[in-house]
Amino acid sequence: MDLIEVVHGERELFARAGHLFDVDELACAANTLFTWWRTNPEPQPNPRRLKRLRKMFRLSAMLDPSWSQQAHVMAEHGAEVRVTADELNETLLLGHRFVIMAGDMSRGERSYSVISAPEAVQGIHALYEAAWRAASPLEVHDASMVELRPLTPGILTALNDGLTDEAAARALGLSLRTYRRRVAELMAAMGATSRFQAGSRARELGLV
Amino acid sequence: MDLIEVVHGERELFARAGHLFDVDELACAANTLFTWWRTNPEPQPNPRRLKRLRKMFRLSAMLDPSWSQQAHVMAEHGAEVRVTADELNETLLLGHRFVIMAGDMSRGERSYSVISAPEAVQGIHALYEAAWRAASPLEVHDASMVELRPLTPGILTALNDGLTDEAAARALGLSLRTYRRRVAELMAAMGATSRFQAGSRARELGLV
DNA sequence: CACCTCGTGGCCACAAGCTGCCATGCTCGG
DNA sequence: CCGAGCATGGCAGCTTGTGGCCACGAGGTG
Numbered sequence: 001m002d003l004i005e006v007v008h009g010e011r012e013l014f015a016r017a018g019h020l021f022d023v024d025e026l027a028c029a030a031n032t033l034f035t036w037w038r039t040n041p042e043p044q045p046n047p048r049r050l051k052r053l054r055k056m057f058r059l060s061a062m063l064d065p066s067w068s069q070q071a072h073v074m075a076e077h078g079a080e081v082r083v084t085a086d087e088l089n090e091t092l093l094l095g096h097r098f099v100i101m102a103g104d105m106s107r108g109e110r111s112y113s114v115i116s117a118p119e120a121v122q123g124i125h126a127l128y129e130a131a132w133r134a135a136s137p138l139e140v141h142d143a144s145m146v147e148l149r150p151l152t153p154g155i156l157t158a159l160n161d162g163l164t165d166e167a168a169a170r171a172l173g174l175s176l177r178t179y180r181r182r183v184a185e186l187m188a189a190m191g192a193t194s195r196f197q198a199g200s201r202a203r204e205l206g207l208v
Numbered sequence: 209m210d211l212i213e214v215v216h217g218e219r220e221l222f223a224r225a226g227h228l229f230d231v232d233e234l235a236c237a238a239n240t241l242f243t244w245w246r247t248n249p250e251p252q253p254n255p256r257r258l259k260r261l262r263k264m265f266r267l268s269a270m271l272d273p274s275w276s277q278q279a280h281v282m283a284e285h286g287a288e289v290r291v292t293a294d295e296l297n298e299t300l301l302l303g304h305r306f307v308i309m310a311g312d313m314s315r316g317e318r319s320y321s322v323i324s325a326p327e328a329v330q331g332i333h334a335l336y337e338a339a340w341r342a343a344s345p346l347e348v349h350d351a352s353m354v355e356l357r358p359l360t361p362g363i364l365t366a367l368n369d370g371l372t373d374e375a376a377a378r379a380l381g382l383s384l385r386t387y388r389r390r391v392a393e394l395m396a397a398m399g400a401t402s403r404f405q406a407g408s409r410a411r412e413l414g415l416v
Numbered sequence: 417c418a419c420c421t422c423g424t425g426g427c428c429a430c431a432a433g434c435t436g437c438c439a440t441g442c443t444c445g446g
Numbered sequence: 447c448c449g450a451g452c453a454t455g456g457c458a459g460c461t462t463g464t465g466g467c468c469a470c471g472a473g474g475t476g
Contacts, residue, residue: 164461164462164463165462165463166462177465180463180464180465181465183463183464184464184465195463
């Protein structure tokens, strides 16, 4: 394999580089590639060989109950899970010799770079470590979401139905101030600074 | 075929009901089913047999340049095209004996009802005619979009970037009043009454 | 029981957005 | 050339949203 190789789509990626997953340490950031790999029938990870698994979820993705559930299932199965507010690209660190990074969508498929150049792999590892240290452990994230989490679906429904904050607060049994506080937290978690952006992001994340 | 039949997905629909498209008059509402049919290799419409083709596009869809382009291409090829502000479901009227109506997504595929019960077909025809009369001919729609159309991409970008109206107006070379006038028109075209809804709809329509 | 922490809610100042009204100017047709 | 129609832009009044500040109360801990 060349020092860097670009493939298109997950099937091609795993056909060409699936064997690289046979490592004892795996770290990943963002959401979908790892999920695709775990649900892909070939090749499956050797459960005894993998000694350390780390996963960083995006904060915005964690607003989705199914992602949140998945994070907890992974944690229960021994993975180290953190949550980051940064909008990281899909990244997979396979041991210390290979890295897979997602690129752009083209022709309906995402491209992936499989990198084995030692300098690049090392640099990406260092960046991953920095992002990992800055991210919140899952339990800290959970604690900070105690007030927002149960209200998120209701708030998103109210916003998507076009209710004013006053009407939405009444509908959800909250004061106007608290409703607005929760909306601000939700917008921050989605990385949105305006209501339009929040609507766009919520739809993009599949939350509405 | 029974008086009403439900199928799942476009492939099954055309496998089961493709022969029904061999009619001399066809009317449809909304966007994707007709497009799917025209790009499906089997069966193709008999160009000499089809005497009248009518198509109603949703106003919100017409904000997308590719849909707008498609509407014009159809009009140039002899179809009667109108634009409606109503959020119609996918509907195909095949002559005066069959109707296909889209249902919900399930298991990643949309369900379709193929209806041949004469009373239902007649009722749906009457509703279609009413909606058709209420819709705007393509040229009337175009005239009303003269100011908004060229600005739509820029406005959507500005909104999605979280710019204030004042900053966006400056960026687009418009006065604040005119920018806000255009945003209001865009929101009306999308059927949105709040900025959050507009963001959600824009993302849903693939406009951002 | 007292004290501390923290979430809630009311109030307020300010910013951003919504829309009506009207003056102005441009374009087009008679 | 003139008048009508219509889009723009400024202004204003109002609504909605943003977030700080503070009082209060609940819960937990020593």
